Amino acid sequence: MIRFPESFVWGTATSAFQIEGATKADGRGESIWDRFCYTEGKVKNGDTGDIACDHFHLYQEDVRLMRDLHIQSYRFSISWPRIFPQGTGQANLKGLDFYKRLIDQLLKQGIEPMATIYHWDLPQALEDQGGWQNREMVDHFEQYASFLYEELGDVVKKWITHNEPWVVAYLGYGNGEFAPGIKGFEEYLRAAHHVLLSHGKSVSAFREKGPKDGQIGITFNLNSTYAGSPSREDQEAARRYDGFLNRWYLDPVFKGEYPKDMLDLYLQKYNLDFVQDGDLKAISQPIDFLGINYYSIMTALDESQAEDVLKFQALKTGRPTTAMDWEIEPNGLFDLLVRINKEYCSKTPIFITENGAAFEDQVVNGEIMDDDRLDYIKQHLQACHKGIEHGINVSGYYVWSLLDNFEWASGYEKRFGIVHVDFDSLKRTPKKSALWYKEVISNQGCFE
Ligand code: IFM
Secondary structure: EEEEEOOEEEEEEOOOOOOOOOOHHHHHHEEEHHHHHOOOOOHHHOOOOOOOOOOHHHHHHHHHHHHOOOOOOEEEEEEEEHOOOOOOOOHHHHHHHHHHHHHHHHHHOEEEEEEEEEOOOEEHHHHHHOHHHHHHHHHHHHHHHHHHHHHHOOOEEEEEEEEEEHHHHHHHEEOOOOOOOOHHHHHHHHHHHHHHHHHHHHHHHHHHHHOOOOOEEEEEEEOOOOEEOOOHHHHHHHHHHHHHHHHHHHHHHHHOOHHHHHHHHHHHHOOOOOOOOOHHHHHHHOOEEEOOOOOOOOEEEEOOOOOOOOOEEEEOOOOOOOOOOOOHHHHHHHHHHHHHHOOOOOOOOOEEEEEEEOOOOOOOOEEEHHHHHHHHHHHHHHHHHHOOOOOOOEEEEEEEEEEEEHHHHHOOOOOOOOOEEEEOOOEEEEOOHHHHHHHHHHHHOEEO
């Protein structure tokens, strides 16, 4: 029997573009994901975010659903182009009103709001000026964030600057699989640096303009990386991958420096002159919590023939996988918690801001018996609990995701929700995993 501390926060997470729909309502501007969806061949089946779960109109029902599931905290993101249709300039108060209505409902139902400022839906107008490759984005982001602190700081106390900077920078500007679809390693590094700098500057702005009783952090997508064999080459490949995915983001925020081994590697081929004096100090502002999104592990093999600097190859180890083909390894989460606690933030609380799985759910007589998702969530909660028993300050867990939704380049085909969404009728049906999660919360975090 497992029992979580009473103070542990039980949540669910979503993001604006993935659920809201209503992409033209109330003066919302175009985002890079709107443009990307309408670019042929970028998103599976040509799916778009035009309607998504229509949460923009159905938010009251969704908040009631959360209340019925006994959810304590809801992590959502704010759509930048709803607030500033052109990215900067005059705010669109109608767009802001949507979030005021949503937060009001959450608070009425006793659900704590946790707001992510940026979950990938950059205003297209800013991409037209170079997007995250343009250093001016740092100021634009800081102004957007400051506006939110001032307008919503009285009702939202937990804030996340960025969701998964690696995805923003690498998938967006490195391999181009995500919007805006740019491909180039130096472009990736430049974008990553600006995202990190915008994080640091908006944390400083929060200390000035945010609620005094508020907390701010950042969410990274992290994994535990293992070597595919004991050979020195594979160990080094694992170290490089860890540097690429994890340390390149953790080190600047927690240590105020880029990891030396990765700097040496990148400098062999790329120009990093976009890193200016004072930037790392600005990035490493103390944060109140670290958000970790954990899904899977990486097992790395050396690939010396590869042309890119990282020279690694991912090994499939034969573990069971989710519908995303991601290997399931809950111990990877425990290992990650131990490592992060030891190397980065022994004093900073950790929230698991996303964890969950896509599976091919079957609706049978109106029920969705998603035992595989339930097991996935259960095993990862057990890993969190083990972390807590080891003295690590894991303060809460947010299932990804409340609803089946727009899974970026995979469109609507991959379902991560604990609540099923029929994308024709928009009907919501809690799956077995949601009902199990409700039970766990009702039992004050106790389960077998
Ligand atoms: O759907 C995404 C989410 O937007 C960010 N983290 C990973 C999830 C699953 O791919």
